[in-house]
Amino acid sequence: MEHNPNRQSENKLKIAVAVLIFLVAALGFLYFRERQHNHANEELSIAQAKDLLQANTKLDSIEIQLNQKIVEIKRLGGSVEELIRAKKQLQKDKLALQKTEDFSMKKYESKIKKYLALLGEKDNELLRLRKENGILTAMNDSLSKEAQALLEDISYAKKALSDSSVNYTVRQKELAERNRELSEKVSLASALRAESINVYAISPKGKESDGGVYKSKKVDKVRILFYLQENQLTTREAKTIYLRIIDPSGATVADMSTGSGNFTFKNKEITYTAKQKIVYDNTHQSVEFVYSRGQAYKEGKHIIELYSEGFKIGEGSFEVK
Numbered sequence: 027m028e029h030n031p032n033r034q035s036e037n038k039l040k041i042a043v044a045v046l047i048f049l050v051a052a053l054g055f056l057y058f059r060e061r062q063h064n065h066a067n068e069e070l071s072i073a074q075a076k077d078l079l080q081a082n083t084k085l086d087s088i089e090i091q092l093n094q095k096i097v098e099i100k101r102l103g104g105s106v107e108e109l110i111r112a113k114k115q116l117q118k119d120k121l122a123l124q125k126t127e128d129f130s131m132k133k134y135e136s137k138i139k140k141y142l143a144l145l146g147e148k149d150n151e152l153l154r155l156r157k158e159n160g161i162l163t164a165m166n167d168s169l170s171k172e173a174q175a176l177l178e179d180i181s182y183a184k185k186a187l188s189d190s191s192v193n194y195t196v197r198q199k200e201l202a203e204r205n206r207e208l209s210e211k212v213s214l215a216s217a218l219r220a221e222s223i224n225v226y227a228i229s230p231k232g233k234e235s236d237g238g239v240y241k242s243k244k245v246d247k248v249r250i251l252f253y254l255q256e257n258q259l260t261t262r263e264a265k266t267i268y269l270r271i272i273d274p275s276g277a278t279v280a281d282m283s284t285g286s287g288n289f290t291f292k293n294k295e296i297t298y299t300a301k302q303k304i305v306y307d308n309t310h311q312s313v314e315f316v317y318s319r320g321q322a323y324k325e326g327k328h329i330i331e332l333y334s335e336g337f338k339i340g341e342g343s344f345e346v347k
Contacts, residue, residue: 220340
């Protein structure tokens with residue numbers, strides 16, 4: 027047989043090309059599988075992040091409702107032990123949610139259903155307690171507005187979860203800010219409110235007069251009387267009320283030797299004229315300050331300011347001629 031070098035070289039070339047094509051195909055297949063795997067992991071991570079945010083938002087909403095029911099049921103004379111236990115467990119669940127690396131929405135859906143079932147039971151208990159106490163179920167206008175604002179904010183937070191195109195970290199920060207705002211609104215809604223603030227002048231002879239305008243020589247002491255609004259969100263407990271009397275020059279009337287001092291308001295030290303500790307009982311109770319300056323009041327308008335628990339709760343005035 028005649029040996030053909032060219033034919034042998036051509037066969038070797040074909041074999042090399044076939045091997046090369048096989049290797050390229052194998053590498054392409056492996057690359058495609060790796061891309062699919064990475065894409066699947068990425069989709070899983072986004073889905074878990076959305077579920078994590080959704081669970082956190084639901085738990086925040088439930089905690090707000092638990093707080094409200096604890097306050098109202100306690101006010102109506104009912105037992106709140108079960109609600110307090112549930113609140114402590116919910117706070118543990120929220121803490122675990124922040125630390126978890128293997129989040130399961132199914133597990134938290136089960137927890138959320140139990141909390142919602144408890145809230146439903148307490149709604150029925152509230153209806154019974156309201157009937158027993160003769161209380162109407164309708165809320166006053168101011169509280170209804172606060173409740174509506176809270177619901178709108180919660181709705182906003184939930185709606186944010188549906189937008190998967192926004193970066194998860196940005197959404198997480200936005201949700202944290204929204205939760206902070208919700209907390210501030212709850213605190214504001216539960217703050218004390220002073221109303222019907224009246225100032226009476228007491229003369230050196232002990233004679234009391236009203237009207238808001240007094241002669242300097244007839245003002246030995248001032249008696250400030252006001253009422254605290256009823257508010258079912260305000261806890262029944264001891265509270266400190268600070269009184270400031272501001273003279274026409276803008277200075278606070280104060281004497282450290284007779285009980286005046288300083289307190290913090292909006293991260294600033296403010297001087298107060300007098301303070302008093304009361305026990306809030308949600309009965310439109312009256313509160314009274316009697317203050318003796320020990321010297322004549324300046325002529326002009328004096329401003330009365332009342333503060334408690336980081337809020338300015340009321341303002342009045344009187345004038346000295």
